[in-house]
Amino acid sequence: MAIPGSLTQLDIWKSLQSHYQDIKDQHMRDWFAADLNRFERFNVTAAGLTLDYSKNRINDDSMNLLMQLARVRNLPQQINAMFTGEAINRSEKRPALHTALRNFSDRAIVVDGQDIxxxxxxxxxxxxxxxxxxxxxxxxxxxxxxxxxxxxxxxxxxxxxxxxxxxxxxxxxxxxxxxxxxxxxxxxxxxxxxxxxxxxxxxxxxxxxxxxxxxxxxxxxxxxxxxxxxxxxxxxxxxxxxxxxxxxxxxxxxxxxxxxxxxxxxxxxxxxxxxxxxxxxxxxxxxxxxxxDLLRGAFEMDEHFRTAPLEQNMPVIMALLGVWYVNFFGVNSHAILPYDHYLRTLPAHLQQLDMESNGKSITLDGNPVDYNTGPIIWGGVGTNGQHAFHQLLHQGTHFSPADFIMPMCSHNPIDNFHAMLVSNCLSQSQALLQGKSEEEAIEELVASGMSKAEAIVLAPQKVIPGNRPSNTLYFPKAKPQTVGALIALYEHKVAAQGMIWGVNSFDQWGVELGKQLGNKVLDALESQKIPQHFDGSTNGLVRAFHQMQNLL
Structure with a gap:
């Protein structure tokens, strides 16, 4: 599947760069104040999940331009190629047909002439x-x-x-x-x-x-x-x-x-x-x-990804928002914040899914990229993160877009625990959006009993810039079908980003190199010979291993 032109030389890319300059200093607070229907307009539902993407630094023009980019990069055709079994994993000359494993339709999936x-x-x-x-x-x-x-x-x-x-x-x-x-x-x-x-x-x-x-x-x-x-x-x-x-x-x-x-x-x-x-x-x-049921939920997300128009396609929207931040705002990380104890290992799974797939610097055609690709994926569960790394999200010198993931109902309702959990989730995304101005900080401090002079001195420490983007993914309860759809959503988001960036999301040669070198280093560790054939640091560390083993 040919992907036309060098990405950064495309007219649509240049249009997006110009548009970024136009809106980069605008604040989402003002957009919400001017548009009472923003939540309804930037909202999509699929396979039992709902995505609120209204708290992103986009307007209608942003989304129109990003959708044009998707079409210029032949995204619909590339999606179809994945589902029909074309060898989109070019370096290994293989299809990527995990979707066939949850195919509940009557469609045949043919590989090497055989229906699998x-x-x-x-x-x-x-x-x-x-x-x-x-x-x-x-x-x-x-x-x-x-x-x-x-x-x-x-x-x-x-x-x-x-x-x-x-x-x-x-x-x-x-x-x-x-x-x-x-x-x-x-x-x-x-x-x-x-x-x-x-x-x-x-x-x-x-x-x-x-x-x-x-x-x-x-x-x-x-x-x-x-x-x-x-x-x-x-x-x-x-x-x-x-x-x-x-x-x-x-x-x-x-x-x-x-x-x-x-x-x-x-x-x-x-x-x-x-x-x-x-x-x-x-x-x-x-x-x-x-x-x-898990497979069926994933299948429902597959069908949505395969057939929904780009403008209503949840994985495509999430993929394009990621491209928007990585390539135009210069963002290099993305936070995954599940507000559900049972989903606490989701960030770890998505680290592998995203970073192993799109941690690439060579295009499908074998050329070095001149733009950033996959972000660093990180995160943590629920309110625990609020008392740890959320400080950086709110007041750090760079921002990291965040996905808040939240079931509206708990498997274990106790008192008002779940309402408190949801309130924390919503208030965190609200705080990232709104922030707090210096004037608001001064008023707050004076209202608490501090003198105006003292408030003016302290207020800069309490300024929170806001305008920091987030998605909120929500659903009734984390049932098997819902969890299947959620995991498949991120699979397709990552694949769509790789398609836009023109990289192979389905190989992992960096991982393979580590395996190859690991066997050689293991041989050196298990030998009593002093190594000389690695770099100086590795030679020294192998010698240190031998010395410390001998001390015990």
Missing amino acids: MPEIRDTVRRMEEFCWKIRRNQWRGYSNKPFTDVVSIGIGGSFLGPKLASGALKPYWDSRLNIHYLANIDGSHITEILKRLDPSTTLFIIQSKSFGTQETLKNALACRQWFLDNGGEESDLPKHFTAVSSNVEKAKAFGIAEENIFPMWDWVGGRYSLWSAIGLPLALAIGIDNFR
């Missing part, structure tokens, strides 16, 4: 059978006791997506099963998980496409040895270990029965794999019906 939907549906059927056996105690451990714990071993997308969805949907968990996620290659992490478990009632799911990812395989081998050292036999391994992998032979050699190996496909990237059998621990926790 029958295999996807068969995998979901196998997942259903697997979950039925575990949750109804039809499949038991070597001691004939029902399983009480499931340990999912993976890293990256095999860890972050399922962990997010599991946490988000904790109210739907089967209380008889505890789900644990093991990712970090850190002896402390695995120790803290295993010391609470009984091997006779623990099921392990190893999640690795290659069955060779360094961290995952090392953790899996350690769990296998723990199992054998604490009552399990080699012959018991098939009862306690399953896998999601494309390397069937390696999984079988590990001791896993072939019928308990679930597939992974090259056309699904790790950070988009929640919807596949990688979601098996989640399906065990919440049940296959709720897992299907």
